[in-house]
Amino acid sequence: MNTLKSISIKGMFVAFLVSVSSMLLADELNLRPGVTEISRSVYDLHNLILLICVVIGVVVYGVMFISMYFHRKSRGHEAAQFDDNHTLEIAWTVIPTLILVGMFIPSYGVLKEIYNTDNAEMTVEVRGYQWKWQYKYVDEDYNNSFSFFSNLATPRAQIKNRQVKTETYLLEVDEPLRIPANRKVKFLVTAEDVIHAWWVPDFGIKRDAVPGIINELWAIVPEPGTYRGQCTELCGKDHGFMPIVVEVLPEREFDLWYQDKVAEKIALDQSTKTQTDTEFLTVSSGG
């Protein structure tokens, strides 16, 4: 019985050590650093807090395990009868308070940075629908503003296991959001029907998309590439099937693509306008 107990206590201890070391050692188990300055600061902040927690954990659990090992009846340990110690109690109220203040300050710094939406070079409106995303490029000249939907591109056969799943399973769309590298892009997030949430982990940004309300977000992505995320607010049946794909293009390439899109949109407007021109005669004014 005695050996069983000591084995079980050692087992708990080993399990704890393994979990702690795995958190620290294995990068692939940790949060991803992402590609923007913000996501890196968030990553550093995360590591800092995690480290503080692990250190506190080692101390607290360490004391606990020492006690559980030595202060057992089976080892003949007699129970002491103390039930308070004011010095200790003050210490473990004050020290955590200081640690918390130390955590709050850098967190607030990063938070303030995230809230700085100034000097954006372009604005994209992001709209959540049941169950797809719409991206609208907002231009000063409204005629140049264009938009498109971004639907899940994974075939039904893969989801129903009739086809082999590709590497980007559930994280691929028919038309991705395209933004330029190295420019500050502002996202105005809202929704058409229910609440969704727009999240690109590699940019370190997430915001709820609420119908009737707009929220601001921004990113400067230095590296061109494809970044993937998902809707993170339960929005009904196909909540798990409305991924976010952002393709970050080199600036020149983006400008060319943007011009093409604008030209395409103006051409489309022209053709529909000729059809409906007559109806414009009935313009009335109202308040």
Added chain:
Amino acid sequence: MSSRLEQQAGIARTVKKLCLVLVGMVGFVFALVPIYDLFCEVTGLNGKTGGQYTYVESEMEADLSREVRVNFITNTNQGMNWEFWPEKGAIKVNPGTIHTVNFFVRNPSSIPTVGRAIPSVAPGLAAGYFHKTECFCFEQQLLAPGEVMEMPLRFIVGPEIPGDIKEISLSYALFDVTEDSTELIESFKNGLNVAAAGR
């Protein structure tokens, strides 16, 4: 024995007090919505912007030293089938000066429909400085099939706006409220009938 009676009386008193607490909490629940609105107004939560603003020219001083960009975002929500667009996607304004921007709606369907536009301002803190002297927000608007309407928005960005707000986005979400506007629809139909009868 008497201690038992005392105890019963004590229980009755406690229950009475707790019921009062309960009634108080229920009252608090009724007050939740106004409290929340006040909370939003004070904190600029959700970019809630109020209704019309009375404009006193003499009190408003234009700040020509800086410009604020105002984005106009138009959306149709919950399957609303109108077309809805602003005259301009964005303009730059000096705080304290008054501007007018027209918005357009068109009902492409074959039935009369009632819409209502809900405004929202981002960043939320800017909402307190974005004054609309004429707007079409929260109003029910009926459009006949094929009708196009021009809706002006007159606004001032308050000169007291903090310098770190350089861009404001005003969004209108247009909802289909035909179902909740039977009276409006009825009077519209009656109007048609009267017109037909008078002809």
Added chain:
Amino acid sequence: MSEVVHTDHHDEHDHGPEKGLLRWLYTTNHKDIGTLYLWFSFLMLFIGGALALVIRTELFQPGLQFIEPAFFNQMTTNHGLIMVFGAIMPAFVGLANWLIPMQVGAPDMALPRMNNLSFWILPFAFGMMISTFFMDGGGPNFGWTFYAPLSTTYGPPSTTYFIFAVHLMGASSIMGSINIIATILNMRAPGMTLMKMPLFVWTWLITAFLLIAVMPVLAGAVTMMLFDIHFGTSFFNAAGGGDPVMFQHIFWFFGHPEVYIMILPAFGIVSHILPAFARKPLFGYTSMVWAVASIAVLSFVVWAHHMFTVGMPLFGQAFFMGATMVIAIPTGVKVFNWIATMWRGSMTFETPMLFAVAFVILFTMGGFSGLMLAIVPADYQYHDTYFVVAHFHYVLVPGALFSIIAAVYFWFPKWTGKMYNESLGKLHFWLSFIGVNITFFPQHFSGLAGMPRRIPDYALQFADFNMISSVGAFIFGFSQLFFLYVLINGIRSGKAADGLSWEGAKGLEWTLPSPAPYHSFTQPPKVS
């Protein structure tokens, strides 16, 4: 027993329990009602657990294998609702019924008839909620947080039944709380001052006040939903000038105190078990009471940390971040006190102690992830991912649930007069301990890797974590069936237990014989 009856002239005490089913229907005895609550919550635990296993089966591998997304959403929603309102809360109320009168030296609860009513409402409430599964459009599918407008404009037709079920649960909780407060404040044995009360009584007193404060808020939220759905109001409907975000503020104003409602009694239980098996008085009784009280007060000013991504102004975020971090201080005090209680004790590790120690370790783990979630910029990366799922399961399963299991083992001899089989109990502990960690620890990693919660299917990089998690869930689930066996085995063929069933146990309930007589403390004991 009969001696007591003769000295007491109240004829309500003249008889023992009635026979048969009617005993349970008409009972006003706190022990019977406690038993009803406990078995009811055990049943709900299995129903909620079955739903969890359906979820974990579907998530065993990527792709849709067994159920459709629409049904999956009903599973997650009802798993949450049943576990929170059906399993954890009634289990604590059951423990309160059994233990509070015995611990304060009272013959029964203050309002025995209302006690009967508050229990018997529950089967109807949950019957109604579960019946929605068989209705057109299915049951609630909008998450246990039922955010508008998904639960109003876009909710299934059965939402009205769900709303009424929540009203009933709320009424039951409020009545139960009034009863508990009235009992504690008026029926303590002479000499038992407030600061001499056992900690389980203290934590429940505070919890009961929390319930009275927030249950009306929940009722208000669902009533507004009801009006939005049926009477054309627009509290939460943006189209009518309402605000969907207001729903979240109201819900979490209820929801955060609710979280503490599910953990404060657990603190009380652990504060009984650790001293008993360390054979040493509880360290820092006074600071324990103050810590619980301050946690309860703080719980009213941190609600918006559940909605950091909703788009609040900067100072709002900073305030709720700071307030949330402050909660770590009293919580830390409690953990340190427990460890100081163990320190230099003379410990033995019977099953209740094992569960209590695991509670301290794993609840603290949940506390750490909670602290991480309080950091707003980092929360943007964790919010609504499996990291959150891991966090709240760590505080609710090896937290609240383990404390309930520990309490059942600890007071089992007092309730039944029999001792459970210690080896089976230990086996149950190790299966649960291993199962719970295999289930929920990998969810930290899938969350950090970016897996959103409440999705029926996931990208390939999350596959390994989910498979491990599903295996753990089955181990954990079936070890609770084993728990049922251990209990039945104990009731049927356990050895007879002494009045003082544990060497180090302290408190009035241990001065009674085991099993505790149907009517106990008809003459109040003296407390020095």
